[in-house]
Amino acid sequence: MLGYILRRLLLTLPTLLLVAVAVFVLMRLIPGDPVQLMLGDMADAAQVADQRARMGLDAPLPVQFGHWVHALTQGDFGRSISDQQPVLPLILERFSVSAIIVLVAVALAVALAVPAGLMAAWQQNRPADLLIVLGATLLLSVPSFWLGLLLLLFFGMHLGWFPVIGYVPLSQDLIGGAWYLVLPVITLVMIETGVLTRMARASAIEVQRLEYVTHARAKGVPDWQIVARHVLPNAFAPTLTLIGLVLGNLLGGIAVLETVFTLPGLGRLLVDAIFARDYPVVQGVLLFTALIYVLVNLVVDLLYPLFDPRVRAP
Amino acid sequence: MKKNLTALTTCVLAAAVGWPVTAEAQAQNQTLRVRLNADIRSTDPGVNRDFNSDGIVLHMVEGLVSLREDTSVGPLLASRVDTSPDGKTYTFTLRQGVKFHNGATMTAEDVVWTWKRYLDPATNWRCLPEFDGRGAVKVTSIEAPNPSTVVFRLESPSALFLGSMARMDCGGAGILHRSSLGADGKWAAPVGTGPFKLGEWKRGQYLELLRFDGYTPRTDASSGYTGAKKAEVERVRFVIVPDAAAAKAALLSNNLDLIPEASSSDLQELRARQDLKVEISGTMGLNGLLFQTRDPLLKDARIRRAIALSLDTEEIARTVSEGLSKRNNSAIPSSSPFHSQVQAAGHKQDLAEARRLLTAAGYSGQPIKLIATKRYNSLFDAAVLVQAMAQGAGIKIDIEVLDWATQLDRYSKGDYQLMSFSYSPRLDPALSYEMLMGPKDKQPRKVWDNPEAQARLAVATDSADRNERQAIFDDLHRRMLEEVPIVVFYNGADVAAMRRNVTGYKAWPASLPRLWNVRLQ
Numbered sequence: 001m002l003g004y005i006l007r008r009l010l011l012t013l014p015t016l017l018l019v020a021v022a023v024f025v026l027m028r029l030i031p032g033d034p035v036q037l038m039l040g041d042m043a044d045a046a047q048v049a050d051q052r053a054r055m056g057l058d059a060p061l062p063v064q065f066g067h068w069v070h071a072l073t074q075g076d077f078g079r080s081i082s083d084q085q086p087v088l089p090l091i092l093e094r095f096s097v098s099a100i101i102v103l104v105a106v107a108l109a110v111a112l113a114v115p116a117g118l119m120a121a122w123q124q125n126r127p128a129d130l131l132i133v134l135g136a137t138l139l140l141s142v143p144s145f146w147l148g149l150l151l152l153l154f155f156g157m158h159l160g161w162f163p164v165i166g167y168v169p170l171s172q173d174l175i176g177g178a179w180y181l182v183l184p185v186i187t188l189v190m191i192e193t194g195v196l197t198r199m200a201r202a203s204a205i206e207v208q209r210l211e212y213v214t215h216a217r218a219k220g221v222p223d224w225q226i227v228a229r230h231v232l233p234n235a236f237a238p239t240l241t242l243i244g245l246v247l248g249n250l251l252g253g254i255a256v257l258e259t260v261f262t263l264p265g266l267g268r269l270l271v272d273a274i275f276a277r278d279y280p281v282v283q284g285v286l287l288f289t290a291l292i293y294v295l296v297n298l299v300v301d302l303l304y305p306l307f308d309p310r311v312r313a314p
Numbered sequence: 315m316k317k318n319l320t321a322l323t324t325c326v327l328a329a330a331v332g333w334p335v336t337a338e339a340q341a342q343n344q345t346l347r348v349r350l351n352a353d354i355r356s357t358d359p360g361v362n363r364d365f366n367s368d369g370i371v372l373h374m375v376e377g378l379v380s381l382r383e384d385t386s387v388g389p390l391l392a393s394r395v396d397t398s399p400d401g402k403t404y405t406f407t408l409r410q411g412v413k414f415h416n417g418a419t420m421t422a423e424d425v426v427w428t429w430k431r432y433l434d435p436a437t438n439w440r441c442l443p444e445f446d447g448r449g450a451v452k453v454t455s456i457e458a459p460n461p462s463t464v465v466f467r468l469e470s471p472s473a474l475f476l477g478s479m480a481r482m483d484c485g486g487a488g489i490l491h492r493s494s495l496g497a498d499g500k501w502a503a504p505v506g507t508g509p510f511k512l513g514e515w516k517r518g519q520y521l522e523l524l525r526f527d528g529y530t531p532r533t534d535a536s537s538g539y540t541g542a543k544k545a546e547v548e549r550v551r552f553v554i555v556p557d558a559a560a561a562k563a564a565l566l567s568n569n570l571d572l573i574p575e576a577s578s579s580d581l582q583e584l585r586a587r588q589d590l591k592v593e594i595s596g597t598m599g600l601n602g603l604l605f606q607t608r609d610p611l612l613k614d615a616r617i618r619r620a621i622a623l624s625l626d627t628e629e630i631a632r633t634v635s636e637g638l639s640k641r642n643n644s645a646i647p648s649s650s651p652f653h654s655q656v657q658a659a660g661h662k663q664d665l666a667e668a669r670r671l672l673t674a675a676g677y678s679g680q681p682i683k684l685i686a687t688k689r690y691n692s693l694f695d696a697a698v699l700v701q702a703m704a705q706g707a708g709i710k711i712d713i714e715v716l717d718w719a720t721q722l723d724r725y726s727k728g729d730y731q732l733m734s735f736s737y738s739p740r741l742d743p744a745l746s747y748e749m750l751m752g753p754k755d756k757q758p759r760k761v762w763d764n765p766e767a768q769a770r771l772a773v774a775t776d777s778a779d780r781n782e783r784q785a786i787f788d789d790l791h792r793r794m795l796e797e798v799p800i801v802v803f804y805n806g807a808d809v810a811a812m813r814r815n816v817t818g819y820k821a822w823p824a825s826l827p828r829l830w831n832v833r834l835q
Contacts, residue, residue: 032719036726038355038362039440041737042483042749044757047443048726054438083355084362085517094518149559157567165555165564167519262555264518272352272556275689277719 034277078280087284098265105188117200139194203235244300252289359485369826375488375506380539401471422458441484543830574827576811578636595821598647598739602802616675618798623668624707631804638807656788668707684732689718728758762799
């Protein structure tokens with residue numbers, strides 16, 4: 001098992017290298033100059049050129065790439081063009097905000113979606129199923145920023161139950177900080193519950209059609225036992241794959257929600273950096289995100305055999 | 315905790331005996347919460363800065379001179395400014411007893427040290443070219459003959475010297491104490507003379523300014539960035555709220571006290587609220603339509619003029635600004651003392667004449683690309699109106715929407731046919747024209763390349779004679795209307811929205827927020 005994990009980790013290196021090249025090249029292909037943005041419409045060409053030289057942006061692209069990769073191998077992600085802060089601590093700080101919201105929200109979404117999906121499957125084409133499918137479809141269709149704003153306006157502004165803006169780290173004030181996270185977590189839970197419910201339902205329906213479930217029914221095994229013992233373990237594996245993908249995606253940043261709820265997360269950092277053409281930050285965040293994606297999916301792969309004994313790690 | 319307990323006890327006791335000062339005491343201890351749409355870049359004045367950075371830094375540092383309410387230049391840390399008859403020597407007499415945030419008294423040596431730092435290329439001060447001879451001014455020496463006098467000597471006289479010193483993007487050339495730098499000589503934090511000092515800065519979340527109790531205010535009336543300033547609240551917290559809708563919700567739910575730049579489209583709603591009030595002020599920013607005069611089609615002045623004649627700029631100004639701004643076809647902002655009757659003249663919509671010019675120029679419906687961005691709604695809205703109005707004269711315009719960084723890149727390279735663009739405020743008419751005029755071969759961002767007009771501008775830049783300057787600016791305006799390298803639409807307007815208990819806040823033409831003399835009641 002350890003060998004398998006090490007092999008998988010080694011395989012991430014070419015992936016990350018490809019990501020590094022792609023991110024570096026793509027960022028340089030996008031029109032827009034961080035120096036021009038920094039200096040604004042008052043700067044003349046000479047000032048822009050001077051500043052570019054100071055920042056090393058006038059060097060040939062392969063040289064710039066070489067410097068960046070060389071620094072990366074030493075754990076140095078560079079410094080932000082915008083505020084001169086070191087990139088890696090910035091990413092880790094922002095990631096901690098996104099990660100808390102995402103992990104809590106996905107855990108809650110799974111806790112809601114899997115039972116709901118199983119129930120919908122078990123009650124297929126009956127009112128309960130239709131209701132769950134309708135609810136899931138509705139949640140899937142709602143844009144996250146709109147739902148977030150709606151919750152913010154109703155619970156934050158109208159009822160005044162939750163703060164509308166701001167963020168307090170949980171390490172600083174556990175209860176007070178959690179208060180700021182309630183609405184974003186609820187928004188994310190609602191959105192992701194829709195996705196996961198549909199997946200859990202589809203998987204459960206497939207499993208229910210298998211002979212061993214029919215056999216159990218014929219034997220008179222109570223419904224809850226059939227669902228718990230036979231359907232859930234076999235239907236959960238595909239859902240687990242989806243959870244891995246969802247987690248990977250979300251941990252890369254929930255930019256829209258972070259913007260609506262003014263949370264200093266990784267997604268907002270990335271979006272701000274793209275608008276500012278802050279190359280080191282964009283490159284750092286995307287590389288970090290790719291790493292997280294790969295690691296999350298590795299963990300999911302390792303968990304797979306627990307739910308589906310047919311799958312064994314080599 | 316102890317401080318809070320003391321304050322609470324004081325309030326309870328005061329309430330018990332009915333002290334009339336209780337409300338004032340409470341207000342003094344309050345925090346003013348102000349929206350900031352993005353984090354600042356640094357606290358180093360005029361170095362690695364943007365609009366937000368300038369706005370915050372100028373609460374902490376002050377220069378020898380600064381802007382008055384009407385954006386003319388007045389003394390700030392100087393008590394008086396004397397100019398030699400040849401216009402090449404400026405003598406600044408410093409105010410007495412001005413303290414830095416660390417308690418040290420400001421002297422002429424501090425001014426010299428600060429300016430030497432600014433003029434050192436290693437500092438990377440954005441306004442260095444304005445003072446080292448690359449721009450309008452070359453400072454040849456700065457001396458401190460005594461602790462309260464600083465003498466600047468220039469290579470040649472310039473009407474822009476004091477104005478450039480006061481520029482907001484230059485950090486107002488704020489005077490700093492040496493301890494603003496760390497032991498390694500790198501920037502640490504501003505130790506200035508402003509009414510607020512730096513508190514906690516939690517990047518991406520908020521930045522706090524604390525009242526500087528040792529502040530020495532001027533005795534003249536508050537005006538712009540100068541005059542009497544008093545930090546009425548103990549603390550100002552700039553909360554970073556990127557999303558405008560979230561910021562509005564925060565203001566409505568009393569999670570924010572002030573939004574210095576609210577969306578003009580929210581004006582009616584904000585005005586209708588009993589618990590809010592709004593402040594509106596015209597700004598010196600300039601919104602207009604840029605023409606690439608080297609474009610194969612648009613190099614024909616008749617076509618440019620036809621486009622200008624197809625536009626109802628009064629309607630564009632009114633619609634885009636939600637009725638807050640009026641038409642101004644001049645490069646000089648309407649609030650400027652140089653905005654004369656001549657400057658008030660502009661383009662008038664005349665579709666028949668536009669069609670005649672197009673026919674004469676042989677225009678046969680070739681599409682013209684107009685670049686705009688949705689980053690600033692006003693630029694996109696103006697582009698849509700231009701497209702619709704030009705169609706009335708038979709001109710086909712296609713809008714290309716870009717993100718701001720890309721548009722700015724295309725602007726700086728001159729890579730466009732038409733562009734809906736907005737210029738940041740220039741505080742002197744010469745600078746307003748300078749931002750438009752210049753040789754395109756060397757500076758592709760310039761929209762108006764006319765050597766004769768540039769020579770006239772150079773005279774206005776150096777001249778201290780107001781009448782001569784006015785005559786030149788009027789002449790430039792007439793030429794600009796004739797040649798149409800740009801159609802200026804209007805100067806912007808700022809809508810500041812605040813809770814009703816906020817008093818003393820004023821919007822002003824320079825746009826940046828000023829939070830001294832602002833109280834929470």
